[in-house]
Amino acid sequence: MSKKLVIDPVTRIEGHGKVTIQLDDNNQVVDAKLHVVEFRGFEKFIQGHPYWEAPMLLQRICGICFVSHHLCGAKALDDMVGVGYSTGTKMLPTPEKMRRLGHYAQQLQSHVTAYFYLIVPEMLFGMDAPPEQRNVLGLVEADPDLVKRVVALRKWGQETIKAVLGKRMHGISSVPGGVNQNLSIEARDRLLNGEDGLISIDEVIEFAQDGLNLFYDFHEKNREQVDTFADVPALNMCLVDDDGNVDYYHGKMRIVDKNKEIVTELNYHDYLDHFSEATEEWSYMKFPFLKDLGREKGSVRVGPLARVNVTKTYADDTPLAKAALERFHDYTKGKANDMTLHTNWARAIEILHSAEQIKVLLSDPDLQKDQLVITPPEGAWTGEGVGVVEAPRGTLLHHYRANEEGNITFANLVVATTQNNTVMNRSVRSVAEDYLGGNAEITEGMMNAIEVSIRAYDPCLSCATHAAGQMPLIVSVLDSKGELVNEFVR
Amino acid sequence: MSIKVTIDGKEVSARDGDNIIDVAAENGVYIPSLCYVKGKPCLGTCRTCSVKVNGNVMAACTIPVAEGMEIEVNEPEVTDMRKALVELLFSEGNHNCPSCEKSGRCELQATGYEVDMMVSRFPYRFTPRVVDHSSKTIFLQRDRCIFCQRCVDMIRDEKTGEKIFSIKGRGTHARIEIDTDLANEMSPQQVREASDLCPVGCIIDSTQGYDDPIGKRKFEVKTIRDRALERTHR
Ligand code: SF4
Ligand code: SF4
Ligand SMILES: [Fe+2]
Numbered sequence: 229m230s231k232k233l234v235i236d237p238v239t240r241i242e243g244h245g246k247v248t249i250q251l252d253d254n255n256q257v258v259d260a261k262l263h264v265v266e267f268r269g270f271e272k273f274i275q276g277h278p279y280w281e282a283p284m285l286l287q288r289i290c291g292i293c294f295v296s297h298h299l300c301g302a303k304a305l306d307d308m309v310g311v312g313y314s315t316g317t318k319m320l321p322t323p324e325k326m327r328r329l330g331h332y333a334q335q336l337q338s339h340v341t342a343y344f345y346l347i348v349p350e351m352l353f354g355m356d357a358p359p360e361q362r363n364v365l366g367l368v369e370a371d372p373d374l375v376k377r378v379v380a381l382r383k384w385g386q387e388t389i390k391a392v393l394g395k396r397m398h399g400i401s402s403v404p405g406g407v408n409q410n411l412s413i414e415a416r417d418r419l420l421n422g423e424d425g426l427i428s429i430d431e432v433i434e435f436a437q438d439g440l441n442l443f444y445d446f447h448e449k450n451r452e453q454v455d456t457f458a459d460v461p462a463l464n465m466c467l468v469d470d471d472g473n474v475d476y477y478h479g480k481m482r483i484v485d486k487n488k489e490i491v492t493e494l495n496y497h498d499y500l501d502h503f504s505e506a507t508e509e510w511s512y513m514k515f516p517f518l519k520d521l522g523r524e525k526g527s528v529r530v531g532p533l534a535r536v537n538v539t540k541t542y543a544d545d546t547p548l549a550k551a552a553l554e555r556f557h558d559y560t561k562g563k564a565n566d567m568t569l570h571t572n573w574a575r576a577i578e579i580l581h582s583a584e585q586i587k588v589l590l591s592d593p594d595l596q597k598d599q600l601v602i603t604p605p606e607g608a609w610t611g612e613g614v615g616v617v618e619a620p621r622g623t624l625l626h627h628y629r630a631n632e633e634g635n636i637t638f639a640n641l642v643v644a645t646t647q648n649n650t651v652m653n654r655s656v657r658s659v660a661e662d663y664l665g666g667n668a669e670i671t672e673g674m675m676n677a678i679e680v681s682i683r684a685y686d687p688c689l690s691c692a693t694h695a696a697g698q699m700p701l702i703v704s705v706l707d708s709k710g711e712l713v714n715e716f717v718r
Numbered sequence: 719m720s721i722k723v724t725i726d727g728k729e730v731s732a733r734d735g736d737n738i739i740d741v742a743a744e745n746g747v748y749i750p751s752l753c754y755v756k757g758k759p760c761l762g763t764c765r766t767c768s769v770k771v772n773g774n775v776m777a778a779c780t781i782p783v784a785e786g787m788e789i790e791v792n793e794p795e796v797t798d799m800r801k802a803l804v805e806l807l808f809s810e811g812n813h814n815c816p817s818c819e820k821s822g823r824c825e826l827q828a829t830g831y832e833v834d835m836m837v838s839r840f841p842y843r844f845t846p847r848v849v850d851h852s853s854k855t856i857f858l859q860r861d862r863c864i865f866c867q868r869c870v871d872m873i874r875d876e877k878t879g880e881k882i883f884s885i886k887g888r889g890t891h892a893r894i895e896i897d898t899d900l901a902n903e904m905s906p907q908q909v910r911e912a913s914d915l916c917p918v919g920c921i922i923d924s925t926q927g928y929d930d931p932i933g934k935r936k937f938e939v940k941t942i943r944d945r946a947l948e949r950t951h952r
Contacts, residue, residue, distance in 0.1 A: 278849075278851070284928070285814070285816070393932070394931050394932025394933050394934075395932050395933075398816060400931070403927065408929050409934075634924060635851055
């Protein structure tokens with residue numbers, strides 16, 4: 229009799245997921261799948277709305293990476309009104325830098341939340357630790373000082389987002405062709421120097437370094453586990469600038485292989501010419517892949533690990549992150565890094581990179597200038613737009629069409645979690661084989677190993693907000709006829 | 719001629735013939751309203767300004783004060799009635815403030831805050847209403863129309879005086895219509911005027927949007943209550 233394990237919901241990741249592991253009679257893994265619900269609803273809902281509502285409405289998909297959705301939509305609208313990258317127009321410096329500032333702040337915020345609240349407890353207490361401990365509450369007990377710093381970091385990130393978008397969540401900054409405000413000197417100085425109850429940018433950078441050191445320690449002590457856990461192949465993709473370095477706001481899509489050779493490089497407006505999407509009846513989430521290479525070889529990884537794999541280096545004005553990146557690159561001797569848990573290393577590097585990039589931006593007088601919008605010339609309307617940014621979790625794409633009257637007629641979103649669908653499934657399968665295969669007894673630690681493999685991608689499974697903490701985990705063991713033979717609830 | 723009335727038990731003097739909204743505002747008492755525009759003929763369509771006059775519920779914008787009149791504004795029963803009227807407006811249309819261009823400048827939204835509305839006690843009707851974007855400069859977002867008739871009465875073709883907006887159909891079939899040809903003749907200033915006049919985000923100037931940053935939008939800078947009270951200081 230073959231058994232089927234179901235983990236549902238996958239805890240401490242955004243939204244709901246469900247894992248099924250199919251065992252044979254000898255408890256060997258024969259298959260492992262991650263099932264995901266996606267949000268087609270939003271794409272439908274926006275139809276018929278005035279085009280400019282899209283970035284305002286669609287950012288509501290997510291309570292964490294809303295700035296990315298907002299910006300992605302804004303870039304699509306720039307195209308649509310005829311002043312976007314598709315028309316060869318270059319964004320004015322002030323709006324571009326304001327958008328970047330909001331974007332980097334959200335990257336910092338999102339990574340800090342994922343890293344310190346979800347991943348650090350796992351690193352400190354171990355995967356086998358009881359779930360009551362392996363969370364942010366456990367962290368409060370073990371290291372209250374660290375938690376204080378994390379709270380201060382998040383507060384700073386929120387204040388920066390608020391300074392740009394007007395609200396800590398779901399604010400508005402971008403309008404077609406630009407932004408609706410610049411950064412006041414007072415707001416800038418507050419963020420640079422801090423004030424009572426708010427840390428300074430230098431402290432942000434210092435805390436970010438502490439975060440990275442936590443990974444180094446953990447890696448030192450658990451090298452074997454960290455390096456072998458879900459070491460799964462995939463191509464790596466991210467947006468790069470003309471020098472081949474990651475650009476979180478704009479660039480070409482570059483895809484590299486294990487040897488960091490460029491497999492394809494494309495203008496993201498041509499995304500659909502290069503990618504296909506496979507569907508499976510067991511998941512609502514699609515499986516994008518490069519047409520030329522087919523699904524097996526042409527699936528990409530996006531997000532922190534992919535970006536540090538793709539980027540050649542970082543700019544000189546972010547020296548700490550640049551040095552950290554070199555150490556990362558040296559570890560795999562110039563090859564792309566496929567070790568899933570190293571995503572957390574990459575994430576910690578990116579926290580530092582965001583912080584340093586923000587510091588550079590805050591010192592840029594362009595942020596106080598007041599040319600905020602390019603007004604489209606008569607007849608520039610194109611009615612179609614594509615926006616792509618590097619969201620915290622990876623490459624995010626919004627594609628809209630509107631009719632002559634300005635009604636949205638079509639919207640398609642390809643989110644990072646979808647891009648990662650195949651590689652996430654590979655990770656689940658790999659961990660299932662290593663941790664479950666051949667064992668008759670299913671332990672808490674094993675179940676958690678599966679989750680850890682998924683959580684490394686920090687997936688927004690329904691892009692809905694779920695608080696960090698304890699969610700009931702239900703494991704159902706089904707036989708080959710789909711009948712429940714065992715259930716595991718914690 | 720000066721007369722005496724009482725508002726919530728307090729005697730005040732008023733000019734004979736002024737309507738209750740204005741008299742109350744002059745005496746520091748805010749009465750919410752969504753169709754009344756100071757200095758324009760009363761429309762009396764929204765009923766949000768309902769108060770008790772000598773014990774009977776009436777729309778304050780429609781009633782001129784008279785000697786000895788007893789007006790109750792902040793009386794619990796009628797206060798809740800006003801709130802119910804605002805809730806009805808939300809449940810009748812399709813409102814989605816977070817992405818609405820009017821958000822922060824919207825009188826309905828601002829009034830919702832003033833009457834402490836949290837959620838509508840009435841079921842949402844999800845009335846299907848088709849948008850009309852046929853004019854060059856106006857997005858007509860019918861989902862949000864509250865049929866106040868401000869646009870119908872107050873926005874007219876600058877040359878001929880003809881109406882640009884009209885309401886067709888009755889009851890649940892009522893819909894706001896726009897004369898696309900006349901609308902296309904509107905000057906940018908008139909388009910702005912129309913979109914500012916519309917208390918909700920139904921008449922939207924499609925040439926420029928979301929330009930006021932959050933925190934600096936009309937009713938965030940000064941509440942609708944303060945504006946209503948100030949407007950009447952002569
Ligand atoms: S019209 Fe006013 S109440 Fe309606 S959605 Fe827009 S902001 Fe909200
Ligand atoms: S369109 Fe606006 S101004 Fe005209 S009736 Fe409707 S709500 Fe009133
Ligand atoms: Fe998200």
